[in-house]
Amino acid sequence: MQKINFLKPNRDNIKNYSIIGSFLVLVSLIDVMSNAFLKINLTSFLPSSLTILFPLIIGLIGLNMMRIDYSGNKTLDLLNKNINTNNFNALLTLLILFSIIKALPQSLSWMIFDATISGDSKDACTGTGACWTYIKVWFRRFMYGMYPNEFHWRINTAFILVIALGFVGYFMKENLKKYLALYYVIIYPVIAYLVIYYLISGGSFGLQWVETGAWGGLSLTFIVSFFCLIFCFPLGMIFALGRRSNLPAIKYISICYIEFWRGVPLITVLFMSSVMFPMFLPEDFFMDKLVRVIIAITLFEAAYCAEVIRGGLQSLPRGQYDAAKSLGMGYWKMHIFVILPQALKLVIPGIANTFLALVKDTPLIFVVGLAELAGMLALAKTNPKWLGFAMEGYIFASIVFWIICYAMSKYSYNLEAKYKTER
């Protein structure tokens, strides 16, 4: 006797089944859509408890009818393989589709269709949607903090210069390439510091002095993370080598250093830099708050950097050390010419990840009173003229940070893939 397979298609009747199935799925999707977009309830004739479940049940039956191991129809097979392998998967597929459809109109109308962007005061925002006017008016503050408007070109020029200097390494002549590391580790940080000091701080060359207290916004995030990166890298290298050293005193000093900084949260380190650090400085020695914060974050991140670099050092085969030693190289010669060039290449993705973490940590400097993006948002939020737009502000900041961090993580992923194939 043939098994009754109601709702179970085979290759002969798949055409009918797939048509009925896709029709049912379509009905369920249309039902949800009309509910979400047009606020029309197509199934109001059903009892209310069934109304919610109706599209789900119809959709499930539809998907079940379309499911077959091999139909010969390319589209159908692709569909079945990817979203419809079994009942549980079909259920999840439908749930995800429904929630996307339900959430879409609300968020779209809030963010785009009902939103306001014209005007330059709070009064322009009368709609029910988001008030992007707020972002538009405060944009310069979010980017540059309280830095005087007429001097914003100084920040832009400084950034362009610093980035351009960073690319110098690519265009160096062949015979200068051996100084590349020297350039990046010692010369570049100094030049970058001078550029930022003289252009952004000013005070000479006819540029007006701008206090670091006025710096802020996204540019401050860049400044802090840039300096922390270029300083924490050499420091981390020293401690990574120290931890691998066979001299016990140096080894244990490095271990203590690394484990100490890795064991405490950054926020306490920042607290330390703002309330405890001044106590440890000579009496009449004043250090700017921003400099203190940069030092604190550098010391903190150096420990993480050290661990990443140590990973690279450890992954090199022993043969490299032995070969270098058998050529009569001493410790420094061996490391500078044989070990570090290979190890550092291996840890570039890891360093990129550390840098990513560093960028995500910079909003924390807000707790010691430096107003970078998160700090500016807190300021703008409490401005009596612009009360009640916290949501827009945080969404804007989240998007900005998300783009930066996502681009960086993709870049580090590419680097990882690139260096993986070369080995």
Added chain:
Amino acid sequence: MNNIIKRFIPQILAILFVVLIFGFLTLNAQTNMDNRGIDFGFGFLSQESSFDVQFSLIEYSGSDSYARAFLVGLLNTLLVSFISIILCTILGVIIGVARLSSNYLIKNTAAWYVEFFRNIPLLLQIFFWYYAALRALPMPEKANAWFGVTYMTVKGYYIPAMVWENLNVFLYCGFAAIIAIILLRNYANKLRDIQGKQIPVLLYSIGLLIVLPILSFLFGGVSLEFEIPELKKLSKISYIYEGGISLPPELIALVLALSLYTSTFVAECVRAGIEGVSKGQKEAAASVGLTHNQVLKLVIMPQALRIIIPPTTNQYLNLTKNSSLAAAIAYPDLVLVFAGTALMQTGKAIEIVSITMLTYLTISLTIAAIMNWYNKKIEIKEK
């Protein structure tokens, strides 16, 4: 001789360098404190703190000592970390498994979830939940009941409190159940080794965990009542819920942000762990005749867990350290209560910041030590 110099000179120099730095800093601190008339010491810990904390797990008032304020902060930190760790593990495992799903939609939704929450700074997420999302909740008098008895309002989440009678009997029964389960497991292992018989241990364990506490209700005189929060009018426009437990919005915002953020990292650990088990293992296990569940339980999970647990513990540690961001939204954790308010009142910057850092350091190093021990234990012992 040459060798000895080579070995000792750098070490002595390094030690000298460290000693000099510390000496220089201490000397400066000494002169600075002398000049400002501050004296170093931990005597302030027993003094009256005279500030209030809005949310605490233990009895606390302004007349208690600074040491107790420290304890309040520490407990609050541990509470928020504990809840977030549980939530982020559940979420992380679900997302991690979902990323390996064969379903295109599920896989990509999970991937975008990870990319989305991982790439926004935690502080911004906390701010978003606290200042934007939770502020949009209704006032207490307009709140609808969730599940009938809990109320999510702009002033916090109100849930029923449990009022126990003879709680200790109940706890003893719970302990007894756990001990019985351990014994049962040992017995089952022995039986399997000697006779090759399998006992459904999991089923029996769940049974024990349910039956023993029920027995305590029936015969041990244990009873449980729920104290349901009720709306109370304070003045014309101000309402509040009384009774039950109220979770402040700071706690909710913090838990949400921490668990969503950390769950992405946990998900990546879980995915890496499951992917790390080679396909051959699964096929070999299946060809020996194990069922699908047995393959998962006896072959895949033990190997995957070995890869998953160390980095996940690291994430838990990060979460605990990140919970210090609570200070930014005024949740009274260790940093806010101790390194914030107490420091402001006493001015003992060095002592208080060091105690705070040492506390976090102790937590981290303890967990790291346990992890190292565990790693050694589960290491594949090659012959």
